[in-house]
Amino acid sequence: MPARYDLNTLFSDFKTGNRLALSRLITLVESDSARRDEIIERLSPLLSGTYRIGITGPPGVGxxxxxxxxxxxxxxxxxxxxxxxxxxxxxxxxGALLGDRVRMSKISLDPQVYIRSLATRGSLGGLSIATQDVADLMDGFGCDLILIETVGVGQAELDIMQTADTTLVVLSPESGDSIQAMKAGLMEIGDIIVLNKCDRQGADRAYIEMEAALHLRPPKDWEPPIIKTFANRGDGLCELMDAVESHRQYLIDEGELTRHFIKRRKEKIRSVIEEKLMGDFWTPGRLRILSDLASNDAPVMSAVKSLLDYQEKK
Ligand SMILES: Nc1nc2c(ncn2[C@@H]2O[C@H](COP(=O)(O)OP(=O)(O)O)[C@@H](O)[C@H]2O)c(=O)[nH]1
Ligand SMILES: [Mg+2]
Known part of the structure; x- marks a missing residue:
């Protein structure tokens, strides 16, 4: 094993705040199931439950x-x-417009900001688990806050948001945003609704529509506020920060933060078990049997039994 991938070295570098170690560990946890076990093991005592904010919404809303x-x-x-x-x-x-890239690269030059993108769906345990693994590494590394941005259209994105402490659903006054959001189940998961692009026409009407949409949700203890922003100028950002803080305080008062922490650990245990049970299952021998049985019209349940009973010859 090359020295730079030795987990002892990586973790001691990681603990001293070495960015490269963080980045390498993220790559390993995503791609190497054997190392993932050990990384999770070593990381556990370092976790502090860093606050996680999920940011979701249709593409282009800001x-x-x-x-x-x-x-x-x-x-x-x-x-x-x-x-x-x-x-x-x-x-x-x-992959975006020049202006955005300039803005992002400014932020990414800050040594106290760690940015990682996840675009692959082939990550171990699925996208939601991969996101959690990366968030846990950032947590153990000493981040005080983790932002998780998803495009927010599919089940995978909704699953990811389930692991956030506060979920921001971002919409814009563009026609139909709030209707689309309701269809996609986005209104359901928002702890805070952000109406961005309030400089655009129709913002007031969109606000009223969103209020109406929110009233269709079953009443909950926490009623999501709608915060108006004009993100390019930073307008409304103080209000948004305050809303996040109120939600955090609500979660603390209700004991929800601890429940979130436990829920994430439960998901992690489940994902490792699934990996263990399934990781070595599809051996070449079993794959061959699967093809044979399927093409010979074998009844499904008898095929299942044959595959489960199959012993790989050593
Ligand atoms: N007019 C206006 N444009 C915005 C606002 N916020 C973001 N944008 C622009 O909308 C485009 C998409 O923004 P982006 O943050 O990449 O959206 P994302 O796809 O949701 O991440 C960019 O060109 C931004 O500059 C806003 O409040 N008002
Ligand atoms: Mg984006």
Missing amino acids: KSTLSSELVKKNRAKGRVVGVIAVDPSSPFTG
Whole structure:
């Protein structure tokens, strides 16, 4: 094993705040299931339950712009911030407009900001687990806050948001955003609704529509506020920070933060078990049997039994 991939060395570098060690560990945890076990094991005692903010919404509403503004605000408070972008079209992954890239690269030059993008769906345990693994590494590394941006259209993105402490659903006054959001189940998961691009026409009407949409949700103890922003100018960002803080306080008062922490650990245990049970299952021998049985019209349950009973010859 090359010295630079030795976990002892990587972890001792990681503990002293070495960015390269963080980055290498993220790569390893995503790609190497045997090492993932050991990384999780070593990481566990370092976890402090860093606050996680999920940011989701349709493409183009301004999530990345808002993320970078949130990074700035939190940096101004001296917080070390981790950003995970689960979005193939995100400026964080380099696929966006020049202006966005300039803005992002400014932030990524800050040594106290750690940005990582996740665009692959083939990660171990799926995208939601991969996001958690990366967030845990950022947590153990000493981040005070983690932002997780997803494009927010599919089940995978909704699953990812389940692991956040506060979920921001970002919408814009553009026609149909709030209707789309309701269809996609986004309104359901928002702890805070952000109406961005309030400089655009129709913002007031969109606000009223969103209020109406929120009233369709079953009443909950926490009623999501709608915060108006104009992200390019940073307008409304203080209000947004205050709303996040109120939600955090609510979670603390209700004991929810601890429940979130436990829920994430439960998901992690489940994912490792699934990996263990399934990781070595599809051997060449079993794959061959599967093909044979399927093409010979074998009844499904008898095929299942044959595959489960099959013993790989050593
Ligand atoms: N007019 C206006 N444009 C915005 C605002 N926020 C973001 N944008 C622009 O909208 C575009 C998409 O923003 P981006 O943050 O990449 O959206 P994302 O796909 O949701 O991450 C960019 O060109 C931003 O500069 C805003 O409040 N008002
Ligand atoms: Mg984006």
